[in-house]
Amino acid sequence: MKKVMVVYKSNSGNTKMMAQAVASGAMAIDTEVVLKTFDQASVEDIENADSVAFGCPACGNEEIDIEVVLPFLELVKDKMALKKTALFGSYGWGEGTYMEVWYKDMMSMNAFLVDKGLTILNTPDSGGFQACERLGVKLR
Template sequence: MKKLAVIYWSGTGNTEQMAVAVADGAKSNAGVSVELIAVNNANKNSVIEADAVALGCPSMGDEVLEETEMEPFVTTLQAAELTGKPLALFGSYGWGDGQWMRDWEERMKGLGAQLVADGLIVQESPDEQGLGQCKELGAKLAQAAVK
């Protein structure tokens, strides 16, 4: 069975709702075991040992990743852990145009990750449509993990 890790940081609960929906979507694939991990409980091994990874973080401040937990975690990741690994990115935002997600996508591509879709962003709290998109993203990531 393939292993999928959904690692996230959430300040208000919006990105956590998204993470749960991504994990639920991934669980629809019987060939995948899914672990939902708050970033403060994650480490490099959470990524190394997974066949596919989803990372979730809201936009903070001037459209950047959360700086005390998620940014330091992402900084530890290197090409050795990510090259060729299926990856999905997601997060919520309150303002801006999604520049933080575009920057994050480029950063992860630069480390060799294989993005399974464009980063998924939802404004504020995810509604039913947003949660459905999260489930679709999780299912797409799980499908990539078992290939």
């Protein structure tokens, strides 16, 4: 059985909706998909996963969350080499620029990124949900 972890942080629910759609896209007969928040996830969860998706909205000034997301990624950075990884998150006004920085940070951990990272303005619409599901499919 393959294991896909979808781990997210969401303050007002938009990235959570994306996470649920990514998880649903990853579902396959031979694949276990686990959806957790960064608060709930452990280093072992990442270590034991064949592929992972991390979701975080744009925070601060075009940054990922520094309270839970950044510290968690520091903890798992040694486990990321060649791990199939997807990034996603909602943003409000910055054109999703934070994702470019985040993508580079994950590249420096040698993660195997499936694409440049999916950003969606505010709440996903039906096209946004489909994009999230397609991202999930890439993790199968």
